[in-house]
Amino acid sequence: MRLIATPLFALPLVACAGYADPEPAPPAPEVTTAPAEYVCDVAPAEYHVGHDATAEMGAAILRESGSRTLRWGPPRTAWTMDYRQDRVNVRYDDNMKITEVSCG
Template structure:
């Protein structure tokens, strides 16, 4: 019985994953930009809110914010609560639209 339940759960997770758009960044993963001075300023990047999240935008957002690290936060993504002054967190919804850009 446990094997059947585990197999059904695994199949369901595979089906759900296949519904997600392939070009969206993976939530929780970070992209590094060593040229940033390390102090995040999210204000200049607010123009990206409402645009589609994708890995190509990561370097643009990092350049605008001056951050060293970008963390993608997809819907229902668990994130650590540690605050880092050199990191920008970019949240997006289930449709891939950026909803929030904040330091930390």
């Protein structure tokens, strides 16, 4: 009986607890897009498929695609699906040969 009565005495205390209005949510952050000069265009860089995956080749692909960032894709790896219009993706195989150049 004592175990049941104790929670019953605490119940009125819970009812007396104050409720404060939550603070207003902060404004949503502005969605920014990459400047027009950093939009990936893979067409000028597609001819690199079949070439060696080197730092120099990566720099050339980055420059020719107009992208701001380059993401290398090693063999048998998973990538995030987030799309970035200012990024060029370069996949290569076990022989360090470029197999795909794409935007994203």
